[in-house]
Amino acid sequence: MRKKVIATTLVATTLVGTVLGLTGCGSDSRTADGKIHISMLQYKPEAVKAFEKMQEEFNATHDDIYLTIESPNDAMTVLRTRFIKEDVPDIIGIGGDVNYSNFLDAEMLMDISDFEGLSTIKQAYLDIDKNLEFVPLEGTYAVPYVANAAGVLYNREMFQENGWEIPTTWDEFMELCETIKASGQQPLYFGFKDVWTCLAPWNALAVDLAPADVCRQVNKGETLFANEYDDVAEKMLELLQYAQNDPFAYNYNDACTAFANGESAMYCIGSYAVPQIQSVNPDMDIDSFVMPGSNNADENILNSGVDLQFCVTADCEEKEAAYEVLSFLLEDSTIQTYLDDQNAVPCKDSTFKLPSSLDGMLGHINAGKMADYQDHYYPAEMSVDAQIQTFLLNQDVDAFLNKFDTDWVRYNRDIIRKVQEYEAQNAEGGNE
Amino acid sequence: MKKLSRNQTFMLITIPVLVLFFVFNTLPLIKGFMYSFTNFKGFGSYDMVGIRNYTDLFTDARVGKSYLFTFKFAVLATIVTNVIGLLLALGLNGKIRAKSALRGIYFVPRILGGLVVGYIFGYIFTYILPALGLGSSMLSSTKTAWIAIVIVAAWQAIAQTTLIYISGLQTVPADVYEAGAIDGATGWIQFKELTFPLIIPFFSINLVLSMKDFLMVFDQIMALTKGGPAQSTESISYLIYQNGITGGQFGFQSANAVIFFIVIVAISVFQLNFTSKKEEQL
Numbered sequence: 001m002r003k004k005v006i007a008t009t010l011v012a013t014t015l016v017g018t019v020l021g022l023t024g025c026g027s028d029s030r031t032a033d034g035k036i037h038i039s040m041l042q043y044k045p046e047a048v049k050a051f052e053k054m055q056e057e058f059n060a061t062h063d064d065i066y067l068t069i070e071s072p073n074d075a076m077t078v079l080r081t082r083f084i085k086e087d088v089p090d091i092i093g094i095g096g097d098v099n100y101s102n103f104l105d106a107e108m109l110m111d112i113s114d115f116e117g118l119s120t121i122k123q124a125y126l127d128i129d130k131n132l133e134f135v136p137l138e139g140t141y142a143v144p145y146v147a148n149a150a151g152v153l154y155n156r157e158m159f160q161e162n163g164w165e166i167p168t169t170w171d172e173f174m175e176l177c178e179t180i181k182a183s184g185q186q187p188l189y190f191g192f193k194d195v196w197t198c199l200a201p202w203n204a205l206a207v208d209l210a211p212a213d214v215c216r217q218v219n220k221g222e223t224l225f226a227n228e229y230d231d232v233a234e235k236m237l238e239l240l241q242y243a244q245n246d247p248f249a250y251n252y253n254d255a256c257t258a259f260a261n262g263e264s265a266m267y268c269i270g271s272y273a274v275p276q277i278q279s280v281n282p283d284m285d286i287d288s289f290v291m292p293g294s295n296n297a298d299e300n301i302l303n304s305g306v307d308l309q310f311c312v313t314a315d316c317e318e319k320e321a322a323y324e325v326l327s328f329l330l331e332d333s334t335i336q337t338y339l340d341d342q343n344a345v346p347c348k349d350s351t352f353k354l355p356s357s358l359d360g361m362l363g364h365i366n367a368g369k370m371a372d373y374q375d376h377y378y379p380a381e382m383s384v385d386a387q388i389q390t391f392l393l394n395q396d397v398d399a400f401l402n403k404f405d406t407d408w409v410r411y412n413r414d415i416i417r418k419v420q421e422y423e424a425q426n427a428e429g430g431n432e
Numbered sequence: 433m434k435k436l437s438r439n440q441t442f443m444l445i446t447i448p449v450l451v452l453f454f455v456f457n458t459l460p461l462i463k464g465f466m467y468s469f470t471n472f473k474g475f476g477s478y479d480m481v482g483i484r485n486y487t488d489l490f491t492d493a494r495v496g497k498s499y500l501f502t503f504k505f506a507v508l509a510t511i512v513t514n515v516i517g518l519l520l521a522l523g524l525n526g527k528i529r530a531k532s533a534l535r536g537i538y539f540v541p542r543i544l545g546g547l548v549v550g551y552i553f554g555y556i557f558t559y560i561l562p563a564l565g566l567g568s569s570m571l572s573s574t575k576t577a578w579i580a581i582v583i584v585a586a587w588q589a590i591a592q593t594t595l596i597y598i599s600g601l602q603t604v605p606a607d608v609y610e611a612g613a614i615d616g617a618t619g620w621i622q623f624k625e626l627t628f629p630l631i632i633p634f635f636s637i638n639l640v641l642s643m644k645d646f647l648m649v650f651d652q653i654m655a656l657t658k659g660g661p662a663q664s665t666e667s668i669s670y671l672i673y674q675n676g677i678t679g680g681q682f683g684f685q686s687a688n689a690v691i692f693f694i695v696i697v698a699i700s701v702f703q704l705n706f707t708s709k710k711e712e713q714l
Contacts, residue, residue, distance in 0.1 A: 083475035249569030381679035390662035
């Protein structure tokens with residue numbers, strides 16, 4: 001009997017021990033080997049090779065700091081879970097989107113305005129990040145690293161064979177689609193089964209046709225989406241005429257594969273899709289042009305946003321070491337490593353070798369004629385992407401935009417309240 | 433050391449299980465319940481908002497739609513699964529050749545992961561069926577996408593349902609059939625008057641299990657439609673995951689999860705009560 005009791009107690013203690021042990025292993029020893037450990041988590045799993053190279057290079061050249069970079073799948077979920085567990089990485093590499101705004105709002109990030117590397121970044125990108133703050137904050141919280149550009153990718157070979165011209169206005173674009181269709185080829189291909197791909201043409205059209213700060217204007221109660229997005233919605237429907245049969249049956253991978261195999265002449269998506277397309281067809285000659293949403297060619301702006309930026313988390317204890325890592329990441333050779341692997345536009349003001357798939361957008365990039373993705377201001381839980389998909393299926397512009405306006409108020413009430421409080425406080429200061 | 437009584441030893445044995453259950457089940461439940469009164473995004477600072485999340489739940493069209501879809505889906509899938517499962521069990525319980533091999537083969541879908549099955553069927557729906565000239569993809573239309581999910585979910589669930597029915601059929605003693613045969617009960621009458629009343633306990637456990645599984649449908653939706661097209665196939669679990677974890681609505685979806693938990697408990701209790709009244713004992 002006694003043996004049994006002992007055995008049971010043993011099992012019980014081991015099990016309880018395991019449970020307690022699990023909660024205890026989050027905090028690792030920072031300086032077990034005398035080095036400062038800096039952990040970094042970045043959200044682009046497709047760039048894992050480039051980051052592995054950077055990590056290796058950094059650790060080979062630094063004796064006092066040990067850097068680990070994680071590139072998990074679905075990093076935003078991983079990151080949120082780690083924030084809950086309070087096991088926060090020192091540096092995070094995220095996109096300049098609503099998640100960044102939310103992290104700022106939740107006071108998770110550190111003010112890094114004293115970081116010297118910031119002066120080498122193009123002002124346009126620092127401004128884009130500044131605009132992502134729900135209410136303007138003191139200081140700088142992110143180093144923009146690379147941007148992406150969205151518009152229309154096209155198959156350069158097909159265009160040259162057929163003598164098609166790159167359109168600069170909406171009418172030219174529609175005419176081109178008509179010509180391609182008449183020649184028996186497929187003008188556009190969409191992967192609308194994955195709802196987020198609906199946002200690619202939507203954003204590219206919206207920067208041409210709606211004011212850049214439309215969301216902020218709506219939050220202040222100055223306008224409605226029904227007025228500003230009317231044209232965008234109509235033009236989405238026009239694009240749909242030139243899509244393949246049943247575009248809602250195919251997902252992003254299907255569309256990339258089809259475009260890579262020459263099944264369509266153009267594909268409305270961002271430059272981030274190029275590596276995926278080239279994984280199917282490495283020899284493909286891809287170029288891109290700015291989405292010509294307006295009939296006035298001067299109004300057509302490149303849709304470009306911060307694709308990857310680095311932030312130091314508020315809980316980071318080794319600020320100096322973190323800055324050292326950031327400086328390393330911003331060296332020209334490190335950035336070039338990233339650019340060679342990924343198809344991206346650097347945010348640093350220096351000379352780099354850009355991929356040929358951005359040729360058609362260089363004019364706009366160099367002139368700084370670009371605006372951020374409007375969906376970076378949409379709250380994730382509102383699922384605007386799914387709403388656009390719904391609208392493209394039932395094709396009712398008014399119902400879609402009315403729902404957009406009602407939902408916007410419902411999902412943003414905490415932010416709208418904040419913005420209006422801020423406006424009331426700063427009304428006399430004339431801060432706007 | 434005082435000798436423990438037999439009962440005390442048993443109590444001691446349950447402690448580790450109790451601790452594990454409490455830490456991994458009860459504690460998260462209580463925490464989720466607390467979060468349902470906040471505007472927690474899943475990270476960072478948050479405020480208490482009282483019962484706002486609960487009042488919002490009843491006015492949120494998307495949540496309402498997901499409940500409608502989930503129930504429509506669960507009812508149809510439960511019927512399909514149980515009818516086909518029972519038919520298969522009757523067949524596999526008969527005097528046929530290669531019975532054991534067939535039983536093994538029919539159980540294979542259960543072993544495969546839900547996501548794997550989903551992706552394979554996704555490919556079939558998107559490329560193979562249209563290529564065979566069977567119209568466009570079932571997954572791209574709001575009218576047919578949910579039926580496609582029923583097909584996949586039922587295909588996988590039938591395996592376990594069949595297995596439970598087979599074990600049920602084996603509990604019916606042969607002499608009952610012999611006695612029945614003397615009174616002229618064969619074929620359909622035999623099934624209706626003898627077999628079915630005797631396997632009602634298995635019928636009720638199958639109803640409860642499959643209804644509960646289908647109400648919590650997730651894998652198939654993740655792999656087949658991701659809630660689309662036009663948010664027409666968002667199940668409650670999918671919505672809770674999607675908006676709670678990645679959409680920054682942790683607090684609101686916690687409230688949704690609490691309500692959903694109550695709904696599932698209520699349905700299971702009702703089903704068990706309802707079918708237990710119809711059970712026959714030999």
